[in-house]
Ligand SMILES: [Fe+2]
């Protein structure tokens with residue numbers, strides 16, 4: 016019968032969490048309080064490891080605590096409720112409580128209390144009990160008088176039930192604490208995911224690294240409890256020189272109350288070797304040893320390097336906790352995730368920049384090759400390019416189209432590289448054969464450029480810039496709108512520059528004649544809409560043609 020009431024041994028282990036850790040040895044742990052309420056008497060608290068009494072019960076006169084302590088050690092080891100002594104009407108009950116905080120650490124403890132199995136009123140019984148407990152007779156008599164009478168079976172049943180209830184409480188405490196932790200984690204994970212989502216949504220190369228960094232700081236400030244944030248980007252991540260890109264913001268950005276200057280923050284970053292750190296660096300100096308710390312304005316700090324592909328592009332820093340607490344792993348992880356995205360963006364930006372520079376280099380080289388081959392028309396390509404862009408602007412065409420036209424202008428005569436020198440440089444009139452030979456240059460140019468993926472949009476202009484609106488041009492004899500728009504625009508810019516500029520063997524045509532030819536050619540050789548745009552922008556176009564440039568630039572701000 017008694018065996019059925021005994022809690023399984025695993026129960027004692029579960030009770031470990033039954034007693035909150037903050038219960039000091041001098042205070043009655045909540046489990047002892049619960050037992051006192053259940054049994055109506057206070058329990059002594061005994062160390063299950065040493066058998067020492069941690070907290071006696073003032074209620075009990077005397078007692079064989081040496082024996083009961085020793086028995087409690089065994090009870091603690093076995094983990095279930097037991098009667099550990101029987102002296103006449105006196106029964107001593109021991110209930111293992113699992114680990115309880117005591118003496119600054121966690122100890123397996125046992126609750127112990129004595130009970131009577133019958134009413135003790137005779138002076139002989141009281142004297143015997145007093146002798147057995149080593150206590151004064153009057154105290155024992157008073158104690159006996161206060162006791163409720165129990166049976167062993169009832170005591171064990173109630174003890175088992177109380178222990179079970181403590182286990183349930185313990186589980187509730189554990190679950191509740193898990194739920195709290197989970198909820199905290201969920202909240203911070205949600206914040207992190209939201210922040211990262213917002214950032215990745217804004218990963219546009221055209222915005223530049225600094226712009227993304229500025230937004231990252233703004234959003235981080237909403238979720239990281241820091242008074243100030245900063246981001247530093249290395250110079251190579253700047254996009255100023257790349258065609259079509261916005262000018263970058265400064266490469267040191269701050270948000271909130273950031274207490275250090277750029278130079279001071281760089282110094283700090285260098286001292287803690289952030290560029291070599293694979294993990295976020297967390298420094299909490301508040302209340303600690305400040306002697307070695309050179310930045311008294313910085314109490315707490317998280318510093319994360321921006322590293323991608325083994326290259327460092329700067330760092331991200333959070334400074335001074337808003338509640339003067341320490342920064343922990345949650346904040347560090349958040350900064351780390353944002354830093355990863357920023358670093359990848361930096362890496363992509365640098366790659367993009369290198370590609371753009373390579374592309375510009377190729378275009379410049381090809382353009383120089385035409386000039387070198389055909390010295391008589393030096394500067395022609397650059398002027399055609401700029402005039403074509405002005406015409407496209409006048410026609411309200413989009414930025415992409417203008418950029419393509421600019422490149423088309425620079426490269427439209429690249430096929431002349433394959434034309435014989437003596438034909439290209441012949442000062443006088445060409446023979447029909449020579450003319451046929453020179454007419455090959457659009458097709459030759461197309462063949463030269465067609466392998467370059469990035470130049471693909473330019474190809475129709477290169478191939479068809481000598482087509483004529485009436486279908487009498489070359490190489491394909493296209494007519495009207497069969498001719499790609501880009502080629503129709505380029506054709507006008509090309510004719511304007513070819514007729515208007517001086518050549519060693521002839522003077523450039525005067526404005527009046529030139530205007531007449533273009534005017535008469537509208538709807539015959541050239542697209543009327545392009546010619547109309549030319550006449551609307553005529554003054555600008557003439558200015559552009561007069562202005563020579565030493566080097567060709569591919570910067571969107573200067574090509575027109
Ligand atoms: Fe041409």
Ligand SMILES: [Fe+2]
Nearest residue numbers: 395427428509
């Ligand atoms: Fe040309």
